[in-house]
Amino acid sequence: DVKVTQSSRYLVKRTGEKVFLECVQDMDHENMFWYRQDPGLGLRLIYFSYDVKMKEKGDIPEGYSVSREKKERFSLILESASTNQTSMYLCASTDRGLYGYTFGSGTRLTVV
Amino acid sequence: SQQGEEDPQALSIQEGENATMNCSYKTSINNLQWYRQNSGRGLVHLILIRSNEREKHSGRLRVTLDTSKKSSSLLITASRAADTASYFCAPDSGGYQKVTFGTGTKLQVIP
Numbered sequence: 001d002v003k004v005t006q007s008s009r010y011l012v013k014r015t016g017e018k019v020f021l022e023c024v025q026d027m028d029h030e031n032m033f034w035y036r037q038d039p040g041l042g043l044r045l046i047y048f049s050y051d052v053k054m055k056e057k058g059d060i061p062e063g064y065s066v067s068r069e070k071k072e073r074f075s076l077i078l079e080s081a082s083t084n085q086t087s088m089y090l091c092a093s094t095d096r097g098l099y100g101y102t103f104g105s106g107t108r109l110t111v112v
Numbered sequence: 113s114q115q116g117e118e119d120p121q122a123l124s125i126q127e128g129e130n131a132t133m134n135c136s137y138k139t140s141i142n143n144l145q146w147y148r149q150n151s152g153r154g155l156v157h158l159i160l161i162r163s164n165e166r167e168k169h170s171g172r173l174r175v176t177l178d179t180s181k182k183s184s185s186l187l188i189t190a191s192r193a194a195d196t197a198s199y200f201c202a203p204d205s206g207g208y209q210k211v212t213f214g215t216g217t218k219l220q221v222i223p
Binding site for chain 2: 092
């Protein structure tokens with residue numbers, strides 16, 4: 001069964017900490033994405049990557065960066081966590097084929 | 113980026129009834145996808161319909177696409193309590209266009 005694995009389901013961090021959210025896929029997909037989901041706002045695209053070493057800003061990149069050193073791993077970095085980054089973070093990957101996007105289970109991050 | 117807008121925002125039906133939700137989008141697409149999200153989890157891909165298709169079935173799911181109206185609908189027949197979830201559409205323009213998701217339709221199926 002193909003999978004996108006996010007390293008943590010729940011995470012609590014302090015304001016100002018540097019936070020790493022890890023995402024690993026085992027489907028050899030080129031394309032990977034990070035979204036955040038907040039009530040009433042839907043899923044908003046933070047960053048995406050269409051190839052190893054390639055990264056593009058999504059709609060809300062401020063306060064975030066990403067790393068993709070290997071094809072299967074796409075990491076989201078909160079440089080200095082703030083309370084307004086408390087959210088559900090969803091990673092996804094796709095080969096843009098018939099099976100659409102495969103999502104991870106999500107990481108619910110709380111910044112205190 | 114291309115974003116779908118789902119309608120209605122919320123829908124409550126009795127078990128056994130059919131549920132219909134709609135999606136509108138703004139620019140031309142290669143395909144349109146529907147996803148389900150159970151509370152607090154990631155999205156699960158349900159079905160993909162290509163721009164040259166008008167209707168597609170998968171089990172109890174029926175998707176239609178009208179590219180002239182830039183709209184799609186998802187019909188769930190004979191709904192079950194387990195269908196309770198949020199449903200999202202994702203219009204994909206292909207290439208390096210970003211796919212974004214709207215706020216979804218929250219479906220409640222009452223046993």
